Amino acid sequence: MLRLEHIKKIYPTxxxxxxxxxxxxxxxxxxxxxxxxxxxxxxxxxxAGKEEPTAGEIVRPASLRIAYLTQEFDVDPASxxxxxxxxxxxEANQTHHKLLDIQHxxxxxxxxxxxxxxxxLDKAQRQFEALDGxxxxxxxxxxxxxxxxxxxxxxxxxSAFSGGWQMRMSLAKILLQEPDILLLDExxxxxxxxxxxxxxxxxxxxxxxxxxxxxxxxFLDRLCTQIVETERGVSSTYLGNYSAYLAQKEFNRQSQQxxxxxxxxxxxxxxxxxxxxxxxxxxxxxAKSREKQLEKVELVEAPIGNVRTLRFQxxxxxxxxxxxxxxxxxxxxxxxxxxxxxxxxxxxxxxRIAFLGPNGCGKSTLLRMIMGMEAPTEGEIQLGKHNVxxxxxxxxxxxxxDLTKTVMDTIHDxxxxxxxxxxxxxxxxxLFSGDTVFKQVQALxxxxxxxxxxxxxxxxxxxxxxLDExxxxxxxxxxxMLEDALKxxxxxxxxxxxDRYFISQVATKIVEIRDGEILTFAGDYHYYLDKIQQxxxxxxxxxxxxxxxxxxxxxxxxxxxxxxxxx
Numbered sequence: 001m002l003r004l005e006h007i008k009k010i011y012p013t014x015x016x017x018x019x020x021x022x023x024x025x026x027x028x029x030x031x032x033x034x035x036x037x038x039x040x041x042x043x044x045x046x047x048a049g050k051e052e053p054t055a056g057e058i059v060r061p062a063s064l065r066i067a068y069l070t071q072e073f074d075v076d077p078a079s080x081x082x083x084x085x086x087x088x089x090x091e092a093n094q095t096h097h098k099l100l101d102i103q104h105x106x107x108x109x110x111x112x113x114x115x116x117x118x119x120x121l122d123k124a125q126r127q128f129e130a131l132d133g134x135x136x137x138x139x140x141x142x143x144x145x146x147x148x149x150x151x152x153x154x155x156x157x158x159s160a161f162s163g164g165w166q167m168r169m170s171l172a173k174i175l176l177q178e179p180d181i182l183l184l185d186e187x188x189x190x191x192x193x194x195x196x197x198x199x200x201x202x203x204x205x206x207x208x209x210x211x212x213x214x215x216x217x218x219f220l221d222r223l224c225t226q227i228v229e230t231e232r233g234v235s236s237t238y239l240g241n242y243s244a245y246l247a248q249k250e251f252n253r254q255s256q257q258x259x260x261x262x263x264x265x266x267x268x269x270x271x272x273x274x275x276x277x278x279x280x281x282x283x284x285x286x287a288k289s290r291e292k293q294l295e296k297v298e299l300v301e302a303p304i305g306n307v308r309t310l311r312f313q314x315x316x317x318x319x320x321x322x323x324x325x326x327x328x329x330x331x332x333x334x335x336x337x338x339x340x341x342x343x344x345x346x347x348x349x350x351x352r353i354a355f356l357g358p359n360g361c362g363k364s365t366l367l368r369m370i371m372g373m374e375a376p377t378e379g380e381i382q383l384g385k386h387n388v389x390x391x392x393x394x395x396x397x398x399x400x401x402d403l404t405k406t407v408m409d410t411i412h413d414x415x416x417x418x419x420x421x422x423x424x425x426x427x428x429x430x431l432f433s434g435d436t437v438f439k440q441v442q443a444l445x446x447x448x449x450x451x452x453x454x455x456x457x458x459x460x461x462x463x464x465x466x467l468d469e470x471x472x473x474x475x476x477x478x479x480x481m482l483e484d485a486l487k488x489x490x491x492x493x494x495x496x497x498x499d500r501y502f503i504s505q506v507a508t509k510i511v512e513i514r515d516g517e518i519l520t521f522a523g524d525y526h527y528y529l530d531k532i533q534q535x536x537x538x539x540x541x542x543x544x545x546x547x548x549x550x551x552x553x554x555x556x557x558x559x560x561x562x563x564x565x566x567x
Contacts, residue, residue, distance in 0.1 A: 001023070001024050001025055001026060001060070001061075001064070001180065001181065001209060002023065002024045002047065002058065002059065002060040002064060002066075002181060003022075003023040003024075003058070003059040003060070004020050004021060004022055004023070004043070004046075004047070004056070004057075004058060004059075004235075005021060005056055005057045005058075005059060006019055006020070006021060006055065006056040006057070007019075007020040007021070007043070007046065007053045007055070007056035007057075007058070008020075008053060008054045008055040008056050008233075009039065009042055009046065009051070009053055009054050010054045015233060016037070016038075016039040016042055016233065017039045017042060017043070017053070017230070017233050018232070018233030018234055019233065019234050019235070020039075020043060020056070020230065020233075020234070020235040021235055022228045022235050022237050024181055024209050024211060025209065026209060027207070027209065027225070028209045028210070028211075028225060028226055029203070029209070029210045029212070029223055029224050029225045029226070030209075030210070030211045030212065030224065030225070030226045030227070030228055031212050031213075031214065031220040031223070031224040031226070031227045031228070031241075031242060032044070032211065032212065032213045032228050032230065033220070033227055033228070033229050033230075033242070033245070033476065034229055034230040034231060034475075035231075035475045035476075035477055035478075036445065036447035036448075036473075036474075036475040036478075037445070037447075038230045038231065038233075039230050039233065040213040040230060041185055041213055043230070044068065044183045044185055044211065044213060046058065047066060047181075047183060047211070048066055048068040048183055049066070050068070064180050064181065065177065065178065065179045065180045065181075066179060066180065066181045066183065067174040067175075067177050067179035067181070067182050067183065068174075068183040068185070069170055069171060069174055069182070069183065069184045069185065069187060070185050074170055074173070075158050075166050075169050075170055075173075076158060077157065077158050077159035078157065078158070078159070079157070079158050080154065080155050080156060080157055080158070081144070081149065081153055081154050081155075081156060081157075081158060081161075081169060082140065082144075082154035082155065084158055084169055084173070085140045085143070085144075085169070085172055085173060085176060086136075086140065087173070088173050088176045088177055089131070089133075089136050089176075091131055092128065092131040092132070092133045092136050095124055095127050095128045095131060095133060096128065096133060096137075098124050099121070099124050099125065099128060102117055102120050102121045102124060103121070105117055106118075106121070136176075139176060140176065141154075143172050143175065143176060144172075146172075146202075147168040147169070147171070147172050147202075148168060148198065149165075149168075162359055162360060163190050163191070163359070164190075164191045164192060164195035164359060167187065167191060167195070167199075168195075171187075171199075171202075175206075175208075179208060180208070180209070181208065181209050181210075181211065182206070182208045182209070182210045182211070183210075183211050184210060184211070184212045184213070184214075185213045186213055186214055186215070187199060187212065187214065188214060188216045188219050188498070189472075190359075190472075190498075191359075191498060192357075192358045192359040192498055193356060193358075193498055193500065194358050195358075195359075196216070196219065196498065196500075200219060200222050200223055203223060204222075204223065210223075212224065215471075215474065215475055215476050215479065215499075216499060216500075216501070217242050217476060217479075217499075217501040218499070218500040218501040218504075220241060220242035221241045221242045221243050221501075222241070223241075224240075224241045224242060225239075225240070225241070226238070226239055226240070227240070227241070227242060227244075227245035229245065229249070253303045256300070256301075256302075256303045257302070257303050259300045260300045260301065260302045260303070263297075263299070263300045267294065267297070270290055270293075270294055271294070273287065273290060274287045274290055274291050274294075312429045312430065312454070312455075312458065312481065312485055313484075313485050313488055313489075314458065314465070314485055314486075314488075314489045314491070315458060315461040316461065316490065317389075317461060317462065317463035317489065317490050317491030318387060318389060318461060318463050319349075319387065319463065320349050320384060320386060320387050320388045320389070320463045320464070320491070320492070321349065321384045321385065321386025321387060321388070322348055322349050322384075323346070323347075323348060323349075323384040323385070323386075324347045324348060324349055324351070324383070324384045324388055324463075324464055324492045325345070325346075325347035325370055325381070325382070325383060325384065325388075325464070325494075326345075326346055326347075326380070326381070326382045326384070327343060327344055327345040327346075327370075327379070327380070327381050327518065328344055328379055328380045328381075328382075329342055329343075329344065329378065329379040329380065330342070330343040330344070330345075330369075330376050330378070330379035330380070330381060330518075331343075331376065331377050331378040331379055332362065332365065332369070332376045332377045332378075332379075333377050338516050339361070339362035339365060339516065340362060340366075340376075340379075340513075340516050340517075340518070341516035341517070342379075342516075343379075343516065343517055343518040344518065345511065345518045345520065347492060347494065348492070349463075349491075349492055350490075350491075350492060351492050351493070351494075351508060351509055352486065352489075352492070352493045352495070352506055352507055352508045352509070353493070353494050353495065353507065353508075353509045353510070353511050354495050354496070354497060354503045354506070354507035354509075354510055354511070354525065355367075355494065355495070355496045355511050355512075355513065356503075356510060356511070356512045356513070356528075357512055357513035357514060361513045361514075362513055363468075363496045363513060364395055364468055364496065366513070367392070367466050367468055367494065367496065369381050370383070370390075370466060370494070371390060371392050371466060383464070387463070388463065388464055389461070389462045389463050389464065390462055390464040390465075390466055391457060391460060391462030391464065391465055391466065392466045392468075393453065393454070393457055393465070393466065393467045393468060393470050394468055395468040395469045395472070395496070400453075401441045401449060401452060401453060401456075402441060403440065403441045403442035404440065404441070404442070405440070405441055406437070406438050406439060406440055406441070407427060407432050407436065407437045407438070407439055407441065407444070407452060408420075408423060408424075408427070408437040408438060410441060410452060410456060411423050411426060411427060411452075411455060411456060411459070414456060414459045415459050423437075424437060426455055426458070427455060429455070430451040430452065430454065430455040431451060432448075432451070432452070432455075445473075446472075446473035447473045447474060447475060447478070449473070450470075450472060450473040450474055450478075451474070451478065454470070454482070462491065463491035463492060464491060464492050464493075464494070465486075465489065465491060465492070465493040465494070465495075466493075466494045467493065467494070467495045467496070467497075468496045469496055469497060469498070470482060470495070470497070471497055471499050471502050479499070479502055482502075483502060483505045483506055486506045487505070487506060493506070495507065500525065503525045504524065504525040504526060507524055507525055508523075508524060509521065509522055509523070509524075510523070510524070510525060510527075510528040512528070
């Protein structure tokens, strides 16, 4: 269907892709992985025709339709949902607007104008039919419920919907084009867990081949049939999902290491023989023969070392008292919206709690109230009385950095007594080296800003970490380092994240915000999922039992009425 052959891409800043080779076939769901800057999005842009490769070739049929969902959703807040979907069909959309305009004018036209408008209407209708406008209208009406929209949602403004619903609109616009290949660049960014799970299920049901760039390991695990890794500009293809890729990669590394060590051992043995008998009167010929054989040996290369990644740990946390945060009878409202209603929560020393719930349920608001940045409408939120020292990583922490400062100054200004060498050492742990420490913050990528914000957070020891979406913009190796740092952290941590794999690795308790309540699950993410599943099964069993009881009651009433009639 489509094949990348020896793709190379060089920018003025350097080479990104060196030798990329992989293909997309019918039924494939391919995940592109690699560290930030490895060229994943660049490959999508080259496939979509938005950029040209420096060298190499994209082999594809001329008629192939490719749709590309970027990280920024292409929707107009001032349009209605239905109007937004119509924009996919440019010519038919213009004709559709002309029809509506003519019909509007006909309502107030005088008899002379009406004849003229009727002719225009007839012409526009024939043009609309020629463009299969009524068929397109039917397709739009069909895809709205597929995306989860209610019947009345088509007439609501785009601005009335959250980012997750706007992603569904963008996806609908792409699917209306009936693409042969679907390209998705970080489709789960900023989506809540419920929407991510909906997206997984929906994409699994498509027959369209899909190429996905994502740092969401759970998403890649559940969806992908193939993984293409780009490392140092070279691609490698692995069959299976993300977990299978990790296992295959480690197996390949160990196999290559073993083959390399065996060959090195044999080469040393042969070389020792050659050195020992090179000058021997009786065995010099044999030594020379072996030397010639060694020159022809195809050397096994040692495995390439892992790509340099984020290395850090949180400073030792001063010990706090047992009670770290107490939330009692919390009620909080925004206008008419009730976020919390009589909610209670106790957080103790050593807890690593993940807050879950849909976007807009009040997770970030709760963190701000814990920090004292926002007062509750009613109730109490108190930090523990004994030596609780909070550190807060806001959701937009990376964007809150001073854009005019350099990377070096951002850290140095926080710790003016540090030497340049000490600052460079810290920045080196976060992958800032050489001249990159003198770059202005405004010139950094999203991932670099996130790393700098994390580095800045480490400067002051704390025993209560409050992290709001700390993995945003981090690549997978950086997420893994953050996971390890949190596992080894000896304080208390409160975390908001939509990354299910991250939550499963770090959280020892789950707190779900549901219908104004704070529900605590005294176990990890998998324990929480099991409890939720049990709750669903219980409710379903209760529903079936209630329906059965209602039917039996109705049956008894019917029999009773029948007996009364006979009497």
